[in-house]
Amino acid sequence: MIRSSEALYQGLKDIVGEDHVSTDLLERINYADTSLPYDVEETDLPDVVIHPGNTKEIVEVLKYANQYQVPVITYGSGTSLIFGTKPKHQGITISTRRLDSLQIEEDYQWFESGAGVTIARVNTELEKLGYCLPINVGSRMQATIGGAVSVNTVGHLMDYIYGKPVSNVLGLEVVLPTGEVIQTGSKTIRRATGWDLGRIFVGAEGILGVITRIRMAFYPKPETADTVAFFNTAEEIGDAFALMFKKKLPPILDGEFVSEKCCKMGYEAYGLDFPKGALAITQSMGRTKEEAFKNAKEMEEFFKSVGATESFVLEDPKVRAQVWGVRENAMRWGKEKGLKGYLAIEVNPALPFLTRAITELNHITEGRNDLIGETEAYLYGHIGASSLHCLFAFPYSWPIEKMKQVVREIWRVEKELNIKYDGVGGDWGQLPYRVPFYREKYGEVSYEIIKKMKQLFDPKNILNRGNLEGEE
Amino acid sequence: MKEETKQEEPTGRTEDYLIGQLISCEKCHLCNTDCPICDYRITQGPFGINRSIYYSLKWNQFSKELRDLVYSCTTCGKCVATCKNVSRALPLVDIFEKAREFLFVEKMIGPMPDQRDVIKNIFRKGNPWGYPPRERTKWAEGLDIKFASKDNKVEVLYYVGCTSSYDAEGQKIAKSLSMILKRAGVSFGILEKEQSSGSEAKRMGETGLFEHLVEGNLEMFEEAGIDHMVTGDPHDFYSLSREYPKRGNELRVEHSTQFLNSLIDKGRLRLSSKIEKKVTYHDPCYLGRRGEVFEEPRNLIKKIPGITFVEMEKCKENSDCCGMGGGRMWMEIPKGLVSSQAIAERRVKQALDTSAEVLLTACPFCKITLTDAVKAMKVEESIQVMDITELIAMAL
Numbered sequence: 061m062i063r064s065s066e067a068l069y070q071g072l073k074d075i076v077g078e079d080h081v082s083t084d085l086l087e088r089i090n091y092a093d094t095s096l097p098y099d100v101e102e103t104d105l106p107d108v109v110i111h112p113g114n115t116k117e118i119v120e121v122l123k124y125a126n127q128y129q130v131p132v133i134t135y136g137s138g139t140s141l142i143f144g145t146k147p148k149h150q151g152i153t154i155s156t157r158r159l160d161s162l163q164i165e166e167d168y169q170w171f172e173s174g175a176g177v178t179i180a181r182v183n184t185e186l187e188k189l190g191y192c193l194p195i196n197v198g199s200r201m202q203a204t205i206g207g208a209v210s211v212n213t214v215g216h217l218m219d220y221i222y223g224k225p226v227s228n229v230l231g232l233e234v235v236l237p238t239g240e241v242i243q244t245g246s247k248t249i250r251r252a253t254g255w256d257l258g259r260i261f262v263g264a265e266g267i268l269g270v271i272t273r274i275r276m277a278f279y280p281k282p283e284t285a286d287t288v289a290f291f292n293t294a295e296e297i298g299d300a301f302a303l304m305f306k307k308k309l310p311p312i313l314d315g316e317f318v319s320e321k322c323c324k325m326g327y328e329a330y331g332l333d334f335p336k337g338a339l340a341i342t343q344s345m346g347r348t349k350e351e352a353f354k355n356a357k358e359m360e361e362f363f364k365s366v367g368a369t370e371s372f373v374l375e376d377p378k379v380r381a382q383v384w385g386v387r388e389n390a391m392r393w394g395k396e397k398g399l400k401g402y403l404a405i406e407v408n409p410a411l412p413f414l415t416r417a418i419t420e421l422n423h424i425t426e427g428r429n430d431l432i433g434e435t436e437a438y439l440y441g442h443i444g445a446s447s448l449h450c451l452f453a454f455p456y457s458w459p460i461e462k463m464k465q466v467v468r469e470i471w472r473v474e475k476e477l478n479i480k481y482d483g484v485g486g487d488w489g490q491l492p493y494r495v496p497f498y499r500e501k502y503g504e505v506s507y508e509i510i511k512k513m514k515q516l517f518d519p520k521n522i523l524n525r526g527n528l529e530g531e532e
Numbered sequence: 533m534k535e536e537t538k539q540e541e542p543t544g545r546t547e548d549y550l551i552g553q554l555i556s557c558e559k560c561h562l563c564n565t566d567c568p569i570c571d572y573r574i575t576q577g578p579f580g581i582n583r584s585i586y587y588s589l590k591w592n593q594f595s596k597e598l599r600d601l602v603y604s605c606t607t608c609g610k611c612v613a614t615c616k617n618v619s620r621a622l623p624l625v626d627i628f629e630k631a632r633e634f635l636f637v638e639k640m641i642g643p644m645p646d647q648r649d650v651i652k653n654i655f656r657k658g659n660p661w662g663y664p665p666r667e668r669t670k671w672a673e674g675l676d677i678k679f680a681s682k683d684n685k686v687e688v689l690y691y692v693g694c695t696s697s698y699d700a701e702g703q704k705i706a707k708s709l710s711m712i713l714k715r716a717g718v719s720f721g722i723l724e725k726e727q728s729s730g731s732e733a734k735r736m737g738e739t740g741l742f743e744h745l746v747e748g749n750l751e752m753f754e755e756a757g758i759d760h761m762v763t764g765d766p767h768d769f770y771s772l773s774r775e776y777p778k779r780g781n782e783l784r785v786e787h788s789t790q791f792l793n794s795l796i797d798k799g800r801l802r803l804s805s806k807i808e809k810k811v812t813y814h815d816p817c818y819l820g821r822r823g824e825v826f827e828e829p830r831n832l833i834k835k836i837p838g839i840t841f842v843e844m845e846k847c848k849e850n851s852d853c854c855g856m857g858g859g860r861m862w863m864e865i866p867k868g869l870v871s872s873q874a875i876a877e878r879r880v881k882q883a884l885d886t887s888a889e890v891l892l893t894a895c896p897f898c899k900i901t902l903t904d905a906v907k908a909m910k911v912e913e914s915i916q917v918m919d920i921t922e923l924i925a926m927a928l
Binding site: 091095099111402 | 556558559560561562575580588590595598
């Protein structure tokens with residue numbers, strides 16, 4: 061086993077070129093730091109960071125790593141909110157950002173891209189032709205298509221519009237940990253029937269292979285119009301969205317909400333005179349602006365009929381920016397209160413439990429004797445997709461051990477709530493800390509099967525070592 | 533919150549300021565979006581620079597690699613706008629400039645090697661190149677321009693700045709602006725002993741020299757009875773209007789595009805020659821995003837008879853940088869980091885996409901950099917780079 065920066069540098073520079081191998085301390089720190097509230101430690105750093113430029117180089121890197129049993133972490137843009145990208149056993153971090161080719165095949169109705177292309181770039185190029193990418197994550201300006209496919213996320217979008225990446229990926233090129241390359245899927249818009257090996261890699265969070273190239277379907281870009289609705293409480297928004305589906309309203313692309321406490325801070329930060337309480341925003345679609353507007357009006361009527369204190373279609377661009385500003389800037393309010401301000405969780409209750417989950421999360425810190433009781437919680441999220449985010453803020457003056465303790469408590473709460481309300485969570489590439497959830501939710505037999513698959517694909521356990529084991 | 537969070541009292545120490553700011557970074561990476569110095573490595577760009585500063589301070593390790601990263605920033609401010617819109621609103625450029633000061637003053641590993649002589653030149657000769665101070669006003673010879681002084685009061689001081697005083701391309705701006713002011717009948721003058729505003733010294737982390745120059749300049753302005761000045765250099769404009777301390781009588785500082793607009797609006801200046809050209813405009817970072825002057829240059833361009841004005845896809849707050857700000861004018865870019873020429877060529881390409889014949893700007897740095905990029909790209913026949921002032925002079 062080779063385990064030193066210098067030895068790895070010598071072994072890898074001939075494969076990817078010396079300009080694309082780095083043992084520099086700052087580079088290694090940057091590729092290890094994650095959005096966890098406490099600092100990385102020296103043992104978290106990869107020994108070496110490499111930037112291969114093509115599949116062939118990755119093949120050689122993985123053969124080398126496999127031969128010498130060096131742990132490898134695949135790194136897109138590092139926008140995973142938790143620590144999937146942090147090496148648990150040092151070794152090699154492979155950045156995919158130089159895999160940056162992009163071809164849009166309009167005649168075929170799919171595009172092919174390298175794993176390192178950003179979601180924003182794919183979308184910008186598709187929009188020029190009147191199409192859209194069926195993924196919309198908050199980190200789209202930096203997040204890579206390879207990362208989104210690896211964690212199988214659509215971000216804010218409603219799953220029932222385009223489905224998850226697993227439904228839209230038509231083919232993959234994957235380098236296996238042992239260095240073989242496989243091509244999966246088809247070039248038609250019909251997904252492969254029966255066994256489609258590509259599906260195993262979508263959502264596998266990089267533990268089975270390195271995805272180097274993706275072929276994916278796209279869709280005509282819809283016209284959209286947004287509706288805002290103000291409610292007295294976030295619970296009322298939960299009731300409204302649970303009912304929305306049964307009312308068979310025109311499907312929305314995105315449904316967001318911001319709880320009372322977040323709204324209050326947002327309104328104060330921006331000096332807005334919006335009605336007190338919580339707010340919901342929906343994005344209606346149509347083939348034309350008129351159709352989108354008509355559908356948005358229907359949402360407005362619906363919200364009013366279920367108790368909204370006020371609701372209207374966001375026609376004024378200034379008001380639209382203010383409303384979305386309140387939603388999108390939820391993350392920074394902790395700082396304005398002098399707090400370190402984050403660890404966010406995701407709870408996806410089944411629809412019948414949506415309002416109960418909101419109630420519980422909206423009061424999650426009350427009456428507790430643990431460290432969570434010492435935090436400030438802010439609730440918001442993609443309620444249309446039944447995705448509730450709760451951001452726990454705490455002072456950055458807390459000792460690291462205290463921070464680590466509260467992080468463990470918060471994850472435990474997330475697990476318990478997802479189990480309790482039939483949820484899943486996990487859109488952010490959170491495998492390392494979700495292993496306990498997975499084992500409890502799906503059972504030991506399922507977990508053992510995944511471990512055996514990992515063993516089959518990666519006999520020396522080089523890829524993302526520690527993530528499936530649930531190591532922090 | 534069960535217990536009230538106690539805010540640490542500010543200690544005034546630079547490293548405490550830096551840690552205090554950077555500890556609250558979300559680490560969302562979105563600041564890297566559209567950063568001119570970002571390439572495929574996340575370390576190159578505001579995210580990587582901010583984390584590198586943070587951990588260098590925490591681990592007490594300060595390397596040449598850290599210095600290269602910290603000084604690679606163009607200080608264009610795009611990351612600041614992004615962070616404000618989507619995250620914690622960290623003042624990233626201020627943080628990076630404070631880090632430069634820290635590396636220079638406390639750790640003595642800043643500035644960049646080439647910048648050392650530049651700083652010496654600014655200190656000794658009042659300009660970055662080390663040209664003799666007596667040659668500073670040579671461009672004005674034969675133009676019948678007054679030297680402002682207590683015995684020679686002027687309505688407006690024209691603060692020329694180093695680049696427009698000494699650089700051949702910059703001098704065209706100085707000559708054009710002087711000609712326009714004369715035509716408008718403005719009582720203006722320049723300072724016989726003008727020296728650097730200190731803007732570039734500050735960008736390189738030499739805040740002591742900046743303060744020294746501020747003192748000298750304010751004394752000079754006061755002695756000459758100056759209460760209104762105009763400059764064509766956005767870097768000086770930014771320092772003079774935002775970084776100089778307010779003292780006694782309010783000193784009104786305008787960029788030339790603001791002043792010329794007001795002259796036209798008041799009927800003191802008329803543009804009568806038709807210029808039938810399609811033009812686009814590059815917002816200089818220190819005038820636009822940092823100085824918040826977006827509309828006046830555009831209004832001025834549109835007042836030129838015959839002009840067709842088109843915007844580039846990235847304009848105003850979202851404008852891209854030319855690559856030479858933040859002290860990069862005075863350094864060789866270390867191997868592996870994004871070169872200023874690559875940044876400028878990207879911007880010229882955006883201008884070419886508009887099919888404009890002229891790429892206008894309002895900054896001598898931008899003019900020099902973009903002109904070099906046009907030459908390097910061999911597209912001189914498709915597009916010409918000019919300062920707005922030069923075009924206005926043609927339209928008189």
